[in-house]
Amino acid sequence: MAWDVSRRTVMSGGAVGAAVVGLGIGRSAWAKRPIKTIVIEEAEVPESRLFAETFVNSGRAAKIIRIDRSLNGLLHELAIAEGVLVGLTSDPAAMIAEQILVADGARPLLQWTHHYRKMRWEHRTEGAPALLARASTGWPTVLAHHMQDALFGDRQTAELRCESGHCSLDGKSPGMLVSWAFEVGVQQS
């Protein structure tokens, strides 16, 4: 048995949210086949609810997993989920999801960050900067559509950073969010 230990490089540190914009994983195969999409909604987070609602309305979500503020559901429900899991969640919820999913053999498809500072949202994504910048507080809807394109259609891979115009922050928003997608339980080459 040959372990390819000499060519391999170990992924460098920095986790979700730490300047991680996309993981450069080719998505071409996705466009071809129907995929069960499970949306993780963090029920207390207004942006997360809007994002999940958009997925449902566009007919893409096979299931919604609602997580309450105990975050316990991330442990109980993610371990048994299969398909493409997507979410727009607080940073700690994204970190917990990543830990659970990667340990279970899931493959990260994308991780983008959304940071509210100085009265604006700053988005670090791949593609769609103009749309997100213009969206102001409705950005989770734009993001959900854009994520569907990225996952199931044509993917732009350039890292982009954009800022919205001045807008307020919902009193219930954590103000730092991560959008993410993982592929779980699908045979990997």
Add this chain to the structure above:
Amino acid sequence: MSTGMPQGVDAATFSKALDELAAIVGKEWVFVDELPLSAYRDAYSPLADGEMLPSAAVAPANMEQIQQALNVFNAYKLPIWTFGNGRNFAYGGPAPRQSGYVMFDLKRMNRILEVNEKYGYALVEPGVSYFQLHRHLRHIGSKLWVDPAAPGWGGVMGNALEHGAGYTPYGDHFVMQCGMEVVLADGQVVRTGQGAIEGSQHWQSTKHAAGPHFDGMFTQSNFGIVTKMGIWLMPEPPAYKPFMITYEREGDLAAIFDAVLPLKVNQVIPNAAVAVDLLWEVSAKTTRRHYFDGKGPIPDSIRKKIASDHGLGMWNFYAALYGPPPIIENNWKLVEEAMMSIPGAKLHLDRENDPAWDYRVQLMRGEPNMTEFSIMNWIGGGGHINFSPISAPDGKEALSQYNLIKQRCHDFGFDYIGEFLVGWRDMHHILMIMYDRADEGMRKSAYDLFGKLVDEAASAGFGEYRTHLAFMDQIAKTYKHNDGALWDLHHRLKDVLDPNGILSPGKQGIWPQAMRNQA
């Protein structure tokens, strides 16, 4: 040094060792690829990216596989890093002390071997989490409680081995540990206490046996691999009364602990009594950016507004009473008299729609949850590192520690976010230094602040009870009495028990001979 290989081992030799390990645990339980290995990072590391990364991971299924794997590690002198659930976040998560180590991941060994309802204990393997044990107890209809650390995904064993703490009267987890089975570096299996009696049925009910106690030696150390551990479980009490008292002024901290001490040492308050500062308490409900978008610590005027908006104090004291209702009623009179005598104190026996109250009440009755992670939203970007000095529960002492540490936090541009927790006779002070991981300057300042606090605390006569990987050596060096005699003893033991230096080198600043000079 290559991050992809253990130090001093070439690729061909490493590949051969991995073959031998795969033959023991199964190929699917040896990991060398980037993606699975990424699960062994410290997601909240205070170090620059690219440090403390493993070379491979091996996950044995049982004690025999551990013994066989140790033969391979010894033969090739491969440094390994052992853990159970690997959720040691704030102190390094599952990450190894140095890059290149092989992760020895015991998560697969997650059997609950026994629950004894009569004597109130469980015997568990390294991978059993609080959630798992809690679910199991409810499933079998047990009336026993677990005592979880705040994050319910933590391990019953890993947490106790780290001297971790929970919030019921059984909150000092190492004190509640009883009986261990340990595999030494050479593969020999040892049971501690009464476990050494052939066929003993009592090694989870009594800690005592003839001869010295060895259990402590296998905690926060690298002298062996623990494969079984007994943990005492609290029987569900007939009644339970959680409460929170808010205090208006920062300076009230001294009076709080002077009032708490007699209640604690006389067991009137039997659980870990915690005084939580305003920002820690409020961060489960809102974020800093909702109040202040500037740099540096939050101004006092805004702190006052936060307190008033959320009905909180500068200190928020949590504890609970347990037992038959008449005893609770009686003890409550003592608590009320002492704790409510501080001017401005406000009592809360319930709080609506308050996630912080909810999760603390759950923890104090042994229900695991993950809510405390949401305090990481305070800054956003989730980085945090815990500075945890320990001392006696004296009011003046607590206040002077608080003033010193708060001042240093402010000097470095950070908010003070902390809590004081009183166990039996000890006071743990947990300072959570929070920073945005994506902000390199802030991460670096958090690191520098931590280093300074270690030295200043040591000069004032305090040590830390536990620490992040990155500061283990610095903290080890603060234990200076008689020319560092305690760490000399650790090193002498290390050299005898693990002559090839394979077990978690550098854990708690304990290095094998060959690596000692580089530390």
